[in-house]
Amino acid sequence: MKATVVTIGDEILIGQIVDTNSAFIAKSLDKIGIEVYEMLSVSDDREHILETLSSLQNDSDVVIITGGLGPTKDDITKKTLCEYLNDELVTDPLVLAHVTELIEGFFKRPITQINKDQALVPSKSQVLFNKVGTAPGMWMEKENTVFVSLPGVPFEMKYLIENEVIPRLVSKFNRPYIVHKTIRTYGIGESLLAEQIESWEDNLPDFIKLAYLPSPGQVRLRLSARGTNEGALYLELDRQVEKLHEIIGEAIVGFDDGETIEVVLGKLLKEKGLTLSTAESCTGGKIAATLTSVSGSSAYFTGSVVSYATETKVNVLKVPQELIDKHSVVSVAVAEAMALGIQQLMKTDYALATTGNAGPNKGDADAEVGTVVVAMATPNGVYSEEFNFGQPREKVIDRAVTKALEKIYKEILKN
Known part of the structure; x- marks a missing residue:
């Protein structure tokens, strides 16, 4: 499967904020066997968004969009999605009730029309209910592509990815297993390390890929295996790590991203x-x-x-x-x-x-x-x-x- 992550917002393009959303989404998709082939950042511009959606149509199975769902005039994602999908915005009563409860109950102030507009969604979309914020997520389909639009606020995006998007993707698509094993090495440079493990690397099975991830003083070796039998993939990764340990055991100090x-x-x-x-x-x-x-x-x-x-x-x-x-x-x-x-x-x-x-x-x-x-x-x-x-x-x-x-x-x- 092929996925694309699109972030919308001029603040990303001018370097005002760092896009951490794409990394989180990519990791989440990878865990369920969906590969992200491309990450794009586009401006808050109607034509730019329309061109991007059109270019991804039927080329990506899943397009996940973050940003541009706020209550202000520069947030144009919903209107532009409606234009692209030949749809119209309607008020979702459950979302409106949720927004009203937050504004009047939690923030203790009268709800305004701008707040009410947060409940507008494309009529053909499936609403992804956002319990931790006011902007709902939206699941839309056109021909062979699923478009998912999420708020850009990181904790809201993460909630929707984990609780709404991932379960729906798992239910809708048949996916291969993708499993990883990351080996951390210290005290040996990338080029010397590559020389020492060249023969081992050349003899890796076709379904396993090796990536070198160097940083100051260390090199991480990431093994990625893809297939239909998850257990067999893990067994083969363990077997290959045992072989690697025989070659560079003194340089290996840990495994996986958490073991710094x-x-x-x-x-x-x-x-x-x-x-x-x-x-x-x-x-x-x-x-x-x-x-x-x-x-x-x-x-x-x-x-x-x-x-x-x-x-x-x-x-x-x-x-x-x-x-x-x-x-x-x-x-x-x-x-x-x-x-x-x-x-x-x-x-x-x-x-x-x-x-x-x-x-x-x-x-x-x-x-x-x-x-x-x-x-x-x-x-x-x-x-x-x-x-x-x-x-x-x-x-x-x-x-x-x-x-x-x-x-x-x-x-x-x-x-």
């Missing part, structure tokens, strides 16, 4: 009953923020010192001034002293420290822009490594965070 490095690291720390603290200079607290984004991280993460200024390194982390004078703030010696300092201050089993020059200027350090030193204080000693992550600044910081978490994960795993 911070999640995997947190699980490991919990299992072993260990604690972790951080001392951050160039990363500015981002390692701590990443760790604490995981629910329950207080069980193993005790705290952090953002020692951005040299004085903080000396006064709080007790890094000797003479060490800084001799080696510079961006150095292995200072990074290791920071790691030991925070380990002792927080009384943790492990500690991470970063110092570097993220750029764009050199600042107080002599080190080249992009240089970062990551140090680890462990029960068995302190270790460090120097990297150069290039530019721009954001890339340096993101890669430093990922590398630090990767290194401490692997260190704990081997002990």
Whole structure:
């Protein structure tokens, strides 16, 4: 099956808001075996909308539209859909009663004609009742295409997708199964990874596709299998992952989208009953923020010192001034002293420290822009490594965070 997602709104095209609706819809459709072939964003313009609908007619099995259903004059989606479908707007009494209850009962103000117009729907449409908002969804069919129009407000759209749209699509269409397995790897670049698994990739069954999803410090490998037997697809994916583990087992740290490095690291720390603290200079607290984004991280993460200024390194982390004078703030010696300092201050089993020059200027350090030193204080000693992550600044910081978490994960795993 072929689906298209269309977002309507000038605010998306001028970059005023980010379109998160399309991603949610695509994931929801993928779970029931419907592939999204195209995502489009169009302006609040009658001709543009009509051209888009016409181009998708009979080319897509399902077209899901979000946006343009509000009460103001610039929201023209319903009128334009009626024009395209040779239909007319009528008042839906159930929707009108719901809108009236919200406006007069919840908001405690008289309902206006603009509010009442929210209950207007194409006469031939099936109304998708929106319990969490005023604008209803609409299900319309023309020839070989189903058109679904939804409000652009994300929580309203999500409610209708989950409670109205997906059940109807499941009931109407026979769909193949599409199942995925995502493998997270750290510490190996995309090109080198591709070389190492080339033979395995070449021998994947025809019904399994592999996608490389690189980001700073990590590469996700997404396996997608399509077929009519869901159980058999999962079994084959597991078999292929076992083969992959034999080739790059040391680089694999987790599976599926939820198992980020911070999640995997947190699980490991919990299992072993260990604690972790951080001392951050160039990363500015981002390692701590990443760790604490995981629910329950207080069980193993005790705290952090953002020692951005040299004085903080000396006064709080007790890094000797003479060490800084001799080696510079961006150095292995200072990074290791920071790691030991925070380990002792927080009384943790492990500690991470970063110092570097993220750029764009050199600042107080002599080190080249992009240089970062990551140090680890462990029960068995302190270790460090120097990297150069290039530019721009954001890339340096993101890669430093990922590398630090990767290194401490692997260190704990081997002990």
